[in-house]
Amino acid sequence: MGEPTRSTPSEAAPDDRRRVGLKDVARLAGVSVKTVSNVVNGYIHVTPRTRARVEQAIKELNYRPNLSARNLRLGRSGIIALAVPELDIPYFAELARLVVAAAEERGLTVLIDQTGGNRHREQQVAEGIRDHLIDGLIFSPLALTADDLSARTDDTPMVLLGERIHNGPADHVVVHNVAAAREATHHLAGLGRRRIAAIGAQDDAAGETGRLRLAGYRQALEEAGLPVDERLIAPVDAYHRADGARAMARLLESADPPDAVFCFNDLLALGALRTLLERGYEVPAQVALAGFDDIEDGRYGTPTLTTVSPDKRQISRLAVDLLVERMSGAAQGATREIYVDHRLVVRESTAGRLPS
Amino acid sequence: MGEPTRSTPSEAAPDDRRRVGLKDVARLAGVSVKTVSNVVNGYIHVTPRTRARVEQAIKELNYRPNLSARNLRLGRSGIIALAVPELDIPYFAELARLVVAAAEERGLTVLIDQTGGNRHREQQVAEGIRDHLIDGLIFSPLALTADDLSARTDDTPMVLLGERIHNGPADHVVVHNVAAAREATHHLAGLGRRRIAAIGAQDDAAGETGRLRLAGYRQALEEAGLPVDERLIAPVDAYHRADGARAMARLLESADPPDAVFCFNDLLALGALRTLLERGYEVPAQVALAGFDDIEDGRYGTPTLTTVSPDKRQISRLAVDLLVERMSGAAQGATREIYVDHRLVVRESTAGRLPS
Numbered sequence: 001m002g003e004p005t006r007s008t009p010s011e012a013a014p015d016d017r018r019r020v021g022l023k024d025v026a027r028l029a030g031v032s033v034k035t036v037s038n039v040v041n042g043y044i045h046v047t048p049r050t051r052a053r054v055e056q057a058i059k060e061l062n063y064r065p066n067l068s069a070r071n072l073r074l075g076r077s078g079i080i081a082l083a084v085p086e087l088d089i090p091y092f093a094e095l096a097r098l099v100v101a102a103a104e105e106r107g108l109t110v111l112i113d114q115t116g117g118n119r120h121r122e123q124q125v126a127e128g129i130r131d132h133l134i135d136g137l138i139f140s141p142l143a144l145t146a147d148d149l150s151a152r153t154d155d156t157p158m159v160l161l162g163e164r165i166h167n168g169p170a171d172h173v174v175v176h177n178v179a180a181a182r183e184a185t186h187h188l189a190g191l192g193r194r195r196i197a198a199i200g201a202q203d204d205a206a207g208e209t210g211r212l213r214l215a216g217y218r219q220a221l222e223e224a225g226l227p228v229d230e231r232l233i234a235p236v237d238a239y240h241r242a243d244g245a246r247a248m249a250r251l252l253e254s255a256d257p258p259d260a261v262f263c264f265n266d267l268l269a270l271g272a273l274r275t276l277l278e279r280g281y282e283v284p285a286q287v288a289l290a291g292f293d294d295i296e297d298g299r300y301g302t303p304t305l306t307t308v309s310p311d312k313r314q315i316s317r318l319a320v321d322l323l324v325e326r327m328s329g330a331a332q333g334a335t336r337e338i339y340v341d342h343r344l345v346v347r348e349s350t351a352g353r354l355p356s
Numbered sequence: 357m358g359e360p361t362r363s364t365p366s367e368a369a370p371d372d373r374r375r376v377g378l379k380d381v382a383r384l385a386g387v388s389v390k391t392v393s394n395v396v397n398g399y400i401h402v403t404p405r406t407r408a409r410v411e412q413a414i415k416e417l418n419y420r421p422n423l424s425a426r427n428l429r430l431g432r433s434g435i436i437a438l439a440v441p442e443l444d445i446p447y448f449a450e451l452a453r454l455v456v457a458a459a460e461e462r463g464l465t466v467l468i469d470q471t472g473g474n475r476h477r478e479q480q481v482a483e484g485i486r487d488h489l490i491d492g493l494i495f496s497p498l499a500l501t502a503d504d505l506s507a508r509t510d511d512t513p514m515v516l517l518g519e520r521i522h523n524g525p526a527d528h529v530v531v532h533n534v535a536a537a538r539e540a541t542h543h544l545a546g547l548g549r550r551r552i553a554a555i556g557a558q559d560d561a562a563g564e565t566g567r568l569r570l571a572g573y574r575q576a577l578e579e580a581g582l583p584v585d586e587r588l589i590a591p592v593d594a595y596h597r598a599d600g601a602r603a604m605a606r607l608l609e610s611a612d613p614p615d616a617v618f619c620f621n622d623l624l625a626l627g628a629l630r631t632l633l634e635r636g637y638e639v640p641a642q643v644a645l646a647g648f649d650d651i652e653d654g655r656y657g658t659p660t661l662t663t664v665s666p667d668k669r670q671i672s673r674l675a676v677d678l679l680v681e682r683m684s685g686a687a688q689g690a691t692r693e694i695y696v697d698h699r700l701v702v703r704e705s706t707a708g709r710l711p712s
Contacts, residue, residue, distance in 0.1 A: 077489070087452045087468070088652070093444040100470050109480075111467035112443070114456050124465075133433070133489045241656045270656050277658040296444070297653055300597045300626050302633040 020063045029057035038328070039107070079109045080136040080323060083125040084161075085117040089239065089267065090295040091312075092140070095161075098316035099138060106324055108135075117142030117206060128154030136323040141165060142206045157326035159319045163208040171322040172337045175310040177209065180342045181216025182223075184262050184290045184308050187344055189224035193260035193288055196221065197232040199247045199272055200239065200264025209239075213264045213292065232258055236268065244271025252279065259287060260350075266291035266298045266307055273301065273349065289349040303348030311341040376417045385413035394684070395463070435465045436492040436679060439481040440517075441473040445595065445623065446651040447668075448496070451517075454672035455494060462680055464491075473498030473562060484510030492679040497521060498562045513682035515675045519564040527678040528693045531666040533565065536698045537572025538579075540618050540646045540664050543700055545580035549616035549644055552577065553588040555603040555628055556595065556620025565595075569620045569648065588614055592624065600627025608635065615643060616706075622647035622654045622663055629657065629705065645705040659704030667697040 026033045031050060038046050039054040046054075057063075082099050084092040096112055103110045111134070115121040122144045125137065140161040141149075146168035149158075160172040188196045198217045202210035214233065221228050231254060234247035244263055248271065251258055263269035269291030273283060281287050283303055291298060291307040298305030318338055325331035382389045387406060394402050395410040402410075438455050440448040452468055459466045467490070471477040478500045481493065496517040497505075502524035505514075516528040544552045554573045558566035570589065577584050587610060590603035600619055604627065607614055619625035625647030629639060637643050639659055647654060647663040654661030674694055681687035 079489075081467070087443055088446065088449040090444065090446065090449070093446070093449045096443045096470065100472075109469075111437070111469060113465075113467060114452065116456075133435075241652060245656070270653075274656045274658060296597060297626075300601070300630045301657055302630060 020061045022063075024061055025054065025057045025063050028061060029053045077133055077135055078107065079111055079134050080138065080320075081111050081113050081125070081134045082138045083113040083115055083122070084140045085115055085142045087112070087114050089265075090297055091265065091293040094295060095312055095316060098313055099320060102316045102320040106320060108320070108324075115142070119143035123148070126152050126154065126158075128156045136327045138319045138323060139170075157323055159323045159326070161315065161319060163212055164206065167337060169335065171326065171331075171335050173315050173318045173322065174337065174339060175315075175342055176339050177212035178216040178219065180292065180308045180310070180344075181213035181262070181264070182220040183216075183344050184292065184306075185217045185220030186224065187306070187346065187350065188260040188262060188288055188290060189220060189226060191260070191284075191288055191350060194226060195229070195232060195256065195258045196226065196260040196262060197234060197251050197258035198262050198264070199234045199236060199244055199251075199268050201233050201235045202237075203235060210236075210264055217262055239265045239267055241267045241271035241274070244268030244273075245275045246271075248272035248275035252276075252281075257287075260284075261287060261289050263289065263291045266293040266295045266305060269305055269307070269349070270297060270301060273303075273305070284348070284350050284352055290344075291349075294345055299347070303352075306347045306350040307345055309343050309345045311343075314340045380417055381410065381413045384417060385410045433489055433491055434463065435467055435490050436494065436676075437467050437469050437481070437490045439469040439471055439478070439493065439495045439497075441471055441496065441498045443468070443470050445621075446653055447621065447649040450651060451668055451672060454669055455676060458672045458676040462676060464676070464680075471498070475499035479504070482508050482510065482514075484512045492683045494675045494679060495526075513679055515679045515682070517671065517675060519568055520562065523693060525691065527682065527687075527691050529671050529674045529678065530693065530695060531671075531698055532695050533568035534572040534575065536648065536664045536666070536700075537569035537618070537620070538576040539572075539700050540648065540662075541573045541576030542580065543662070543702065543706065544616040544618060544644055544646060545576060545582060547616070547640075547644055547706060550582060551585070551588060551612065551614045552582065552616040552618060553590060553607050553614035554618050554620070555590045555592060555600055555607075555624050557589050557591045559591060566592075566620055573618055595621045595623055597623050597627035597630070600624030600629075601631045602627075604628035604631040608632075608637075613643075616640075617643060617645050619645065619647045622649040622651045622661060625661055625663070625705070626653060626657060629659075629661070640704070640706050640708055646700075647705075650701055655703070659709075662703045662706040663701055665699050665701045670696045 022033050022036045026036045031054060035046060035050060036054050039051050080103060082096060087093050087096065100110045113125055115125060122141050125139060126144060126149055134156060136157040138159050138161060141164050146165045149165065150169045158170045160168060160170050163174065163177060185196060198214060200210050201214050218228055234251055236243040236247050244267060261272055263272055269289055273289055276283050276287055283289055291305050294307045294309030298307055318340065378389050378392050382392045387410060391402060391406060392410050395407050436459060438452060443449050443452065456466045469481055471481060478497050481495060482500060482505055490512060492513045494515050494517060497520045502521045505521065506525045514526045516524060516526050519530065519533060541552060554570060556566050557570050574584055590607055592599040592603050600623060617628055619628055625645055629645055632639050632643055639645055647661050650663045650665030654663055674696065678692065
C-alpha cells in the first residue's frame with residue numbers, strides 16, 4: 001500500500017469535440033498535450049514557468065476542461081474527497097476551507113464527506129464506494145484501524161490526517177500531540193498553578209487523541225514536580241462544548257477543585273469556560289484555562305482562549321501536496337509520516353486582560 | 357425547469373454478477389426488482405411496510421449495492437451534493453450535518469461542495485460539471501441569480517436554500533426573514549430600548565439576506581413608534597465575527613451610541629459582543645444584543661446569545677424530501693417555495709442572568 005496506484009496518462013486521446021480542446025491549448029502554449037493535461041490535473045511535475053504558459057493559453061482560449069470526457073479518457077475526475085468525522089466541529093470546518101483552497105490552487109475540486117466517525121461510513125469511504133468519482137482521498141478516520149486500511153482493496157491514493165492511525169498504510173500528516181499538550185500544561189504550571197486538571201481523556205478505541213494529549217499532560221506535570229492526581233483527569237464521551245461543560249461541573253464538585261484546566265480541544269474548553277463563568281468563577285484569576293485547535297470561536301469569547309494552534313494551513317497544503325504526488329506518481333514506495341508545526345497562543349483565559 | 361429531469365428506471369437490467377444482486381433481494385422480499393431499486397435509491401413511492409421488507413432482505417443477504425454497476429445501468433449514483441458558501445460559518449456546518457443525516461435515512465450519500473460564494477464555482481455547481489456523479493443538488497447560492505439558474509443546461513434535480521433566489525427555477529426552502537427580524541427587533545423594543553442598532557446591511561448583489569432582515573428591523577421600529585436612525589444601521593462586508601466586531605466598534609464611536617443591537621447573524625453578534633465586553637460595556641444592562649441562526653456557539657458564550665432559531669432540522673428534511681420527490685418523479689411541474697418555522701430564543705444577552 002502507499003505505492004502510486006494509477007499510472008500517469010502517457011498520451012491524451014485525440015480531441016474531436018468542436019469546443020476548444022487540449023490540443024488547441026497545447027498548440028498555443030507550445031507544449032505537449034500531456035503537459036497541458038498535467039497542468040489541468042494539477043500535477044506537480046510541471047515547472048512554474050510552463051504552468052504559467054499553459055494557464056495563460058487556457059485563459060486566452062477560454063478552455064474549459066470537459067471533465068466527463070476527460071474522465072472516460074484518462075480515468076480521472078479532477079475531484080478529490082476530504083472525509084472528516086464532523087463538520088460542526090469548527091476545527092474540521094476550518095480545515096475543510098483550507099483544503100478546498102489548497103486543492104483549488106492545483107486545479108482540483110474537493111468534495112467533502114462527513115462520516116460521523118461511523119465505522120460503516122468510514123469503510124465506505126476507504127473502500128472507494130465511489131472510486132470512479134474521485135482521484136484521491138484525504139481521510140481523517142476515527143473508527144478504522146491501520147489493519148482495516150491495509151486490507152483495503154480500493155487503490156485510490158490516500159493521505160491520512162488525525163491521530164487515529166500512525167505508521168499506517170498511507171502518507172500521514174499529523175500534529176506533535178504529546179509535545180503540544182506538554183507545552184500547554186507547562187504554561188499552566190508556569191503560572192504557579194498546582195492543581196491542573198485535564199478534560200478530554202477517552203477510553204474507547206477512537207480515543208487516540210485523548211491518549212496522546214494525556215501523555216503530554218502527565219509528562220509536563222512530572223517535569224514540573226507536580227503530582228498527577230487521577231481525580232483531576234476528566235473523561236469525556238465526545239469533544240463537544242456540552243462534554244466540556246459537564247466535565248467541568250464534575251471537577252468543581254471536588255472538595256479540592258482545580259486552579260487550572262487543560263482541555264484537549266477548544267470546544268471542550270469553551271464548554272468548561274461557560275460552566276466556570278456561570279458558577280461565578282473568575283477566569284483566569286481562580287481557574288486558568290487552555291484549549292487545543294485555535295478555532296476562531298476561542299478568539300472572540302470573553303475571556304479569549306489560550307490554545308495550542310496547529311498550523312492548519314500547513315496541514316492542508318501538505319495533505320494536498322502529498323496526495324497529488326501519489327496521484328501523479330511523483331512519489332512512490334514507502335509511506336511518509338509528516339509532523340506539522342504548532343505554537344501555544346497565550347490569551348486572556350490564562351494571561352488575564354492583556355494591556356491593549 | 358423544475359420538472360423532473362430523469363425518468364425512473366422502469367426495469368433493472370439482468371444482474372449477472374456473482375455477488376448478491378437486486379434480483380436476489382427482490383426474490384427474498386417478494387417484490388419486484390424495481391421496488392428494490394427504489395428502496396436502494398431512497399425514493400419515496402414505496403410504502404413503509406414494503407421498504408421494511410426490502411431492507412430486511414438486504415440485511416439478510418448482506419446485499420451491498422454495486423454503485424458503479426448501478427451507475428452505468430440506471431445512470432444513478434445514490435449521491436447528492438450539498439453546495440454551500442462556507443463551512444466555517446457554523447450555520448452551514450450545522451445544516452450540513454442535518455442534511456447528511458436526513459439523506460442517510462433515504463439511503464443517499466451527501467458530498468459537500470464549498471463554493472466560497474464564488475460566481476465561477478457556483479456556476480460549476482449549477483452546470484453540473486460533475487453531472488455524472490450526482491443524482492441531485494441542494495444548493496445555497498450567493499452569487500448566481502435566478503436568470504443564471506434558468507439558463508442552466510444541466511438537468512440534475514435541484515433544491516435551493518437561502519435568500520438569494522426567490523421564485524426561481526427550482527424548489528426553494530427558506531426562512532421567513534422579514535418576520536423573524538421583525539420579532540427580534542420587537543423583543544429589543546419590548547425591553548424598553550430606544551436606540552436599537554442593526555448590524556448586517558449589505559449593498560452588493562449577494563446582500564439579499566441583509567435586505568430582508570433590514571426590512572423586518574425597519575418594520576418593527578415603525579410599529580414600536582421608534583424613529584429609524586440611519587446612523588444606527590451598520591453595513592458589513594461579510595457575516596463573520598470580525599465584521600461584527602468592527603461594526604460594533606464603529607457604532608460605539610457615535611455621540612449617542614445604541615442601547616440594543618440586532619445582528620443579522622450570530623457570528624456578527626458574537627463579534628459585536630466581544631467588542632462590547634472588551635470595552636467594558638455591560639451586556640445586556642447597557643447594550644442588549646440579539647442574533648440570528650441559533651448556532652451552538654451562542655449557547656455557550658457568556659452571556660449566552662438571544663437569537664432567532666430557524667428550524668434547521670426542518671430545512672434539511674424538507675430539502676432532502678423535495679429533492680427526492682424530483683429525483684423520483686413523484687413531484688412534477690411547478691416549483692415550490694416552502695417557508696420553515698423559526699422562533700425567538702431569549703437568552704442572557706437580552707434577558708440578563710436567568711434564574712437557574
